[in-house]
Each structure stands twice: as structure tokens, then as C-alpha cells.
Amino acid sequence: MNTTLFSRQGLRRGLVLFLSPLTAFFLTQLVYGGELLYPLGVTAANYLCCAALFFPLCALTAKESLCAVILHAAAVLWGAANYFVVLFRGNPVLPWDLTALGTATAVAGSYDLTPTPVMVAAAVLLVALAVFLLRWAPGGRLRPASGGAVAVRALLLLAGVWCILFALSPKSLEKAGVKTDVWDHAGAYRTGGVLAEFLCNTQFLSVEEPEGYSAETAQSLLSAAGESASGVQATAERPNVIAIMNESWADFEEFGNLSLTESVSDYIDGLEGAVRGHSYTSVFGAGTSASEFEFLTGFSMAFLPSGSIPYQQYVLSPTDSLASLFQQQGYRTLAIHPGERTSWQRDQAYPLLGFDDFKCVDDFDVPLETAHGGYVSDACNYQQILWEFEHKDPEERLFLFNVTIQNHGGYTDPDYPTQVQLTDCPGEYPMAEQYLTLVNESDRAFAILVDYFSRQSEPTIILMFGDHPPALEQGFLDKAYGVAQSDMTMGQYLDKFRTPYVIWANYPLTGDQPGDTSLNFLGQYLLQYAGMERTQWGDYLWSFQREIPALTFVGYTDAAGRAYSHLETNDYTRRIGAYAIVQYYLLGFDHHSGS
DSSP states (O other): OOOOOOOOHHHHHHHHHHHHHHHHHHHHHHHHHSSSSSHHHHHHHHHHHHHHHHHHHHHHHHHHHHHHHHHHHHHHHHHEEEEEEHHSSSOOOOOOGGGGGGHHHHHTTTTTOOOOOOHHHHHHHHHHHHHHHHSSSTTTBBOOSSTHHHHHHHHHHHHHHHHHHHHHHHHHHHTTOOOOOOOHHHHHHHHHOHHHHHHHHHGGSSSOOOTTHHHHHHHHHHHHHHHSSEEEEOOOOOEEEEEEEEEOOOOOGGGGGBBBBBBHHHHHHTOOOEEEEEEEESOOSOOOHHHHHHHHHHOGGSSTTOOOOOOHHTSSOOOOOOOHHHHTTEEEEEEEOOOOOTGGGGHHHHHHTSSEEEOOOOSSSOOOBBBBBBBOOOOHHHHHHHHHHHSOOOTTOOOEEOOTTTSSSSSOOOOOOOOOOEEEEETTOOHHHHHHHHHHHHHHHHHHHHHHTTOSSSSSEEEEEEOOOOOOOOOHHHHTTTTOOGOOHHHHHHTTTEEEEEEESSSSSSSSSOOEEHHHHHHHHHHHHHHHOOOHHHHHHHHHHOOOEEEEESSOOOTTTOOOOOOOTTTHHHHHHHHHHHHHHHTTTOGGGTT
């Protein structure tokens, strides 16, 4: 049979080659939950992105029907992956997430991955498509009797290379109408296409040089801050310092819109001698490592790409942090996290940040106890802290940084009993009620920790703060905040990223109180209460936060508590630009400065 391009079979194969990228795009959007209709430019951009995968594969294998099935299977999986990631953390898959696949795999078991009806329907369509294509074009090979096949495959390869060049050019994608939205990635994926938006976000993999940057300018800003910043009054205590970043710890009760069967923060709210407040984070629902990076280093995610993973992208050489500062003062520095050792690449980042040791769940010296989803409880976590204290040399001083895991997302464990409910709508928000029950347990566990150290003679200071609020039912969040997200002012939107903190010591705390702050500044208050001298960078942060006490990726506040977006230009713009210059310099992005 004549199987040239213009034969009946050739035309069928031509249709498969032409239509597959288009149908794969719409299948991805269907599974993800995107729009039904798209502008021509957006459709064309996504078509070319799919073709960048499809055409070269066809050219290399000469099996266009089989390649079409593979492409559509990948479309279903890609759409489903993004759907679930949005469901669990609020953002879809971003380019830098590919470096954290191990972390994602480690926690995936705690989430409900039940396919939606649309996913089931898509899987049925995929099977039907596979049967149809593989029967309609037996063999599915571009092997006409003439030498035309070589030309067809060459054209496909050339077309594929052109599509690849287009897909890897964020500027080309933007010209076609694919616009990134760092404030709403999930929405952008719905309107701009999951694959094209993902590729368009690759432009944020590199950090842009701040306007007006030079190494000399950065050094001058640091020197000036050191001259103006107030010093820390050193104390003779040399206390042990315990900093706890509590997973997904948020204070939904502070907004006054919830009626619960019991408060979930009774102990901490009534703790005498403690300093309490709220800090703003740069992430919501996920992104734990970004929060610990901000707290430990004082650097802000405001000047780094949206959703980036600092430990895997920027902490690639020795980096100054609270840990390295305490290490230089003769402290033993220890990090504890009851999760996987390699999560967020902590095993490689912690030594570079100045930690002498790192203990993961496999290294615990106390019996493991879990709360929900197999996660180690806060009570067990704190028993390990007590073990470390009891087994250290009495003359040794300890800086211990603990990242908890009890309250991690996936609040759907049917075997974990819910004890805290909303009195006006019990059972309506099961995820939120399971989360609130967990936070209540965190409050009780912290009481045991404080009680132990209140009976010790060695001076010890404890700071606990939340890394980010949890991703829960949107209806519950709207109820807790008292406003729907679509109707939020800038200040209300920034409040979505508030988490509580508490600072307590078994000796009197003296010094300035943080009030509302952000995680990149919170560490400087810990140093103040511990009587530790600040570094030059610490002096800069201390001076900066006098004028702008909270600075995050989302926005910032002034000393009067007014909230601002980074998109606006005002009297603070120049000051914030200076922060970006100093951070760029200290993170070593200026390779010419030798920093």
C-alpha cells in the first residue's frame, strides 16, 4: 500500500501529528481545572510547548500513534500533579520544585490523592484514545515506501527544535499572552496553561541584580547601619538557646471570628514572663525551608524568585546564620527535625549554615510517638530536646534549632480523633478541626517543655514561632479571617501570612519587644534576649526594622502597622531597594566582588 504523506494513511498520520499537541493541552487543563476557552495566543503557545515534546519524539521513534498516547498520558499526569499540589499547598508545581522531589515523595503518603471524577473520565478517554490510535494506525510507523519518510522525520525534528526554542523563551511565551502571576500561580495556570506557565516561570530561576547595585554601595550601607544601630547589652548568663519552628502553627483565634469548643492556645496565652506576638511569613501552606532560611539568615524571600527553595538554590557554600554566630561564640550548634534527613536538602545546607550536628527522625534517642499521618508528635520532639540537654556537658552551651512536623498538612487522617470543633458549624470543616486539635496538642506539649526548664539552674531561652499558616478549606479560612480572599485589602491579605511567636526564658527577659515583625528580623530579637552581640548584617537588620518592622515576599508594613505591596512606589521604596542590594552582595550573587 502506498503510505506517502498524501495517501489515506498518510493523511491520518498527519492528523495525529497536527492535532495531538492541541488535544494534549486541553486534556491537561481539563484535569487541572482550567478554563474552557483560551485566547488564540495562549492556545498557540501551549500547542507549541506540547509540540516541543511531541515532534522530536515522533522524529526519533517514527511511531507517531504511540507517541501521541505517551503525550496524552503525560498530559493527564501533569494536570493531576498540579491539581493536587495546588490543593495541598495553594501553588502548582513550579520549576524549582523539581529539585525537591524527594521531599515531596516523603510527605505524599499523608495526603488524600483520591482522583476526581474528571481525572477518572480523563483516564477512560486516554485508554479509548490508545485503543483507537493503535488500531487505526497499525504499527504507527513513518515508513512509506519512498524516501519521503526521511524528509518527514527531518521536518518534524526541525519543527521540534524550533518549538523547544520557543518554549524555553519566557519572553516569547509572554508575547503570546502567557503572563506569570507571582501572587496567584494557581490562577495563572488556569488561564495561561499549565505547561506554558510552568516554562514561563523559568525566568525566575536566576536572581536579577538590584537597581543601583555595586559591591561598594552594599559595603557602604552595611557600615552606615553599624554606626547607627544600638548595641546589645551583653549578659553573663550565656544561656542555652532553643529555637523551635513549629510546623504550620497559626493563630486563627486572633481575628475574633471563630467560636471553638475550647481555645487551642490557653497555655501560651497565659504564660507569665513570656514575650508574645506575631510574625509575617513569605509562604502560605507550604515552603517550610523558606521560613527557616529567613529566620536563620535574616535574608528575605522578597528579593528572591517566587517559590524558590533557598537551601537548594542559594545555600551552596558557607553562609552566615544564627547557627554560625553561636558557633563562633563557643556554642555547640545542633539542628533537629523529625523527618527525612534529605528533605529540602537540609543535610547539605545545615553544615554550610554553621550547624555542628543534625539529627533527623532516624537519629532520635527517645521512643517515637506519632500524632496524625505517621508524623512525630511535638511531645516526642520535645522529649528529644530534653534528652540533648540532659546528655550534654554541664559547661557546654547549646544552640538548638528544632523544626517540628506534627502539624504538617494532610489533615484527613481518619484514625486521628478530632477534639476541637467549631461550635456554630461542627463537622463542616473536618480538615480545619483536625488541624485545630493538633495545634491544641502543640500548646500542651510546649507547657511540658517550659515546665522542665523552669526547674533547671542553667539559663535557657526558648523561642517558638510558626513557619506558615496551613492550607485548609477555603470556607474555613474565609470564616476565620472574616473576609473572602477576593475582597481583602492589602492589610488583610498580608494577615493571611501571620503566625504567632512566643519567647520565654527561665531568667528575666529585658530589651525591646518585637511586636509585629517578620521572620527575617525575629532572630535579632532572640540575640538581644540572649545577650549576644550582633554582626554587621545584624546591625543592618536592626536598623532597618525600626522603620519597616515586617518585610516579606508578599509585602511589608511600616512602623504604624500600615501594609504595602511591593508593586507600589512610595517613600519606603528606596530603603527596600537598599536591603535588596545588601542581600544580593552577602549572598554572593556578585561573583566579581569576591564575596
